[in-house]
Amino acid sequence: MISIISTSVTPVLPYLFCFIVFLLFFEQVSYLKKKKWVPGPAFVFPILGSAISLVRHPTQFWDLQSSLAKSSALGFSANYIIGRFIIFIRDTDLSHKIFANVRPDAFHLVGHPFGKKLFGDHNLIYMMGQDHKDLRRRIVPNFTPKALSTYTSLQQIIILDHLKKWVRLSSQSAMKPIALRNLVRDMNLETSQTVFVGPYLGREARQRFKVDYNLFNVGLMKLPIDFPGTAFRNARLGVDRLVKTLAVCVEQSKVRMETGEDPSCLIDFWMQETLRELTAASRAGEPAPAHTSDLEIGSYLFDFLFAAQDASTSSLLWAVTLLDSHPEVLAKVREEVESKWSPDSDSLITAEQLGQMKYTQAVAREVLRYRTPATMVPHIAGVDFPLTENYTIPKGTIVFPSVYESSFQGFSEPDRFDPDRFSEDRQEDRIFKRNYLAFGAGAHQCLGQRYALNHLVLFIAMFATLLDFRRHRTDGCDEIAYVPTICPRDDCMVFLSQRCARYPNFSVRKV
DSSP, X not given: OHHHHHHHHGGGHHHHHHHHHHHHHHHHHHHHHHHTTSSSOSSOOTTTBTHHHHHHOHHHHHHHHHHHHHTSTTOEEEEEETTEEEEEEOOHHHHHHHHTTBSTTSEEEOSXXXXXXXXXXXXXXXXXXXXXXXXXXXXXXXXXXXHHHHHHHHHHHHHHHHHHHHHHHHHHTTTOOEEOHHHHHHHHHHHHHHHHHGGGSOHHHHHHHHHHHHHHHHHHTSOOOOSTTSHHHHHHHHHHHHHHHHHHHHHHHHHHHHTTOOOOSHHHHHHHHHHHHHHHHHHTTOOOOTTOSHHHHHHHHHHHHXXXXXXXXXXXXXXXXXXXXXXXXXXXXXXXXHHHOOGGGOOOOOHHHHHHOHHHXXXXXXXXXXXXXXXXXXXXXXXXXXXXXXXXXXTTOEEEEBHHHHTTSSSSSTTSOOGGGGSTTTOHHXXXXXXXXXXXXXXXXXXXXXXXHHHHHHHHHHHHHHEEEEEOOOTTTTSEEESSSEEETTOOEEEEEEOSSSOOOOOGGGO
């Protein structure tokens, strides 16, 4: 039988081989036709392209794309990943051109090269046009001064709790440093859970949440192989469970807000406005407004979580790293914070005190400029789009505008960590506003940027005031690693100890 099959297949093999060679040749020609004269590899590996180097060594991969973009006056470069042609954009003006043209007949924001499979259909990232504007209008009340004040109180209580845990952990590790990355990530996850859905997520649910979010994080950095047992499949299923969990929180918040209680977290502020719209529609005999179902709002909450979690972890780690390597900056932060707030007061930092910490805010802004957490914002070209007079991006191309590269253009001495650039005297944040893209630009600019900046300022103020710290420095420890946002390569290894005479005694009653 085997002999018969072998005999019947053998004549076909040369044709099969020729067909495969033709496909590979066609793939290469297609890539070169799209690439034209744009800097990039002259030859790409069949089917996978540069995917292996992207997954195994992402820092080197993007550094190479940046170098290629710098090698000509074009300001962008090309490559090929798993059957998809990509364009990396370094030039700030060209990046703004992408951000300004997010619409059905131009570019579609994707957040991740294979994000739609991960995030699902109901997702703020993929919305555009009037539908997107209407949803953003509903979200705005979540970030009013009153709402932000509620969040800063919760943030401080959680930050203090984790700082004390870190000091205990450091003291127990004898002479060995501790890695901050996972500790900061866990603190930020608890902060996001508490600020976003507060009392609606129990202890057991929080633990499951942590496991599923970790699966999602791992899947972001893996190849999009959607088979049982793969990291990508585990991530996708983890997102499904996370969204369903958040949808239950939405349902519970609606019930509580209907009783007239005061909001205690972000979803409460959101549901206050949503219930008013639902009630008005019901009285008018109209259908429920779009995007008000529990599952949809749960999906949008997950977007918030994704946006807040990893980017915030990155910025907090770089804040520690940069304060350690710039002791003069650390000294000025401590002096300013201690002139506004004392741990002995047992009082939370108020919104007024936070606003008075001008230098600490400048440090936070400079951290975000110098080490922009989410370095790129992927888009897909929905049509052939003329990027320049001489080059048109082909339909289907994944475009990566680099907000990180923009941060090192325009500013005076951009390679220097210098918080004073954001002072009232220099105002580089206004002068070079087009280059400061840490929170994006255009229709999808981050709605929660004030919340994110408050979190970073509060962390810097409390970390610097309450703790003494020292980086465990090794060769290359401050080099960039993608996880998927950027962080120090050594996961920020530090020695910690208590600096203040005693920790403040915060409680929710003091809010």
